[in-house]
Amino acid sequence: MRSAQYDAQFILDRSYKLFNKGGLVSLKVRAVAKVCHCSVIPLYRCFQSQEGLYKAVLNHSFSVFEKDLLKEIETYKIDSHDPDPYWCLYSALSCQHGLVKEANIGNMKIIDKLAHITHKYFSNKSTYKLRAYIQLICMILNIKSTNKFSDSNSSLLAFSKITQNFLKTLK
Numbered sequence: 306m307r308s309a310q311y312d313a314q315f316i317l318d319r320s321y322k323l324f325n326k327g328g329l330v331s332l333k334v335r336a337v338a339k340v341c342h343c344s345v346i347p348l349y350r351c352f353q354s355q356e357g358l359y360k361a362v363l364n365h366s367f368s369v370f371e372k373d374l375l376k377e378i379e380t381y382k383i384d385s386h387d388p389d390p391y392w393c394l395y396s397a398l399s400c401q402h403g404l405v406k407e408a409n410i411g412n413m414k415i416i417d418k419l420a421h422i423t424h425k426y427f428s429n430k431s432t433y434k435l436r437a438y439i440q441l442i443c444m445i446l447n448i449k450s451t452n453k454f455s456d457s458n459s460s461l462l463a464f465s466k467i468t469q470n471f472l473k474t475l476k
Contacts, residue, residue: 311347313361320362321369321403328406332362363415366404371422373397378426390427390435395442402450408443416440 319340324332334355338345352358374397381388398405398419407415420435427435 311341311343311351313351316341316348316351316358317361317365320358321365324362324366324403326402328403328410329359329412332359334358362403363418366401367418367422370397370401370404370419373400374423374426388427390423390430391438391442394423394435394438395445398439398442399446405443405446408439409447 316337320332320337323337323340332355334345334348337348337358341347348358352361374393377393377396378388381393404415404419408419416436416439417432419439420432423435423439424430424432430438
């Protein structure tokens with residue numbers, strides 16, 4: 306073990322990376338201690354409990370998601386007048402593997418929080434519709450990550466178009 310100071314930000318950064326690899330199930334105190342090369346003591350000192358660590362990592366993930374979403378909205382506004390929530394969400398979620406994994410296992414707290422964040426920027430869309438967008442996008446990202454479409458990007462594009470047309474019917 307190193308004789309270094311383990312501050313909350315260092316632990317949070319490592320925890321966030323671990324969360325993005327496997328979701329909340331991979332975010333155990335001992336696993337985090339291992340990737341931080343320390344004992345569990347600094348983790349409990351900084352976050353008091355495993356639940357405290359979960360909350361900190363999720364808050365950080367939601368913050369990163371919101372920043373990515375805003376960036377996508379601004380990029381989309383440059384290219385067109387009205388940003389499409391489907392494509393903005395797709396781009397923002399594509400780097401949030403931990404949140405996607407949680408959404409794919411049906412963690413409604415995660416889906417609801419993502420919908421709430423998104424609704425701030427797309428208030429003309431219902432949270433019901435945004436939840437559906439999020440769930441379908443997470444399903445697409447999960448399928449894409451399994452490499453079932455690796456040989457045929459056109460299949461993924463077709464699947465995405467079908468999904469987008471389905472979402473249009475939710476109005």
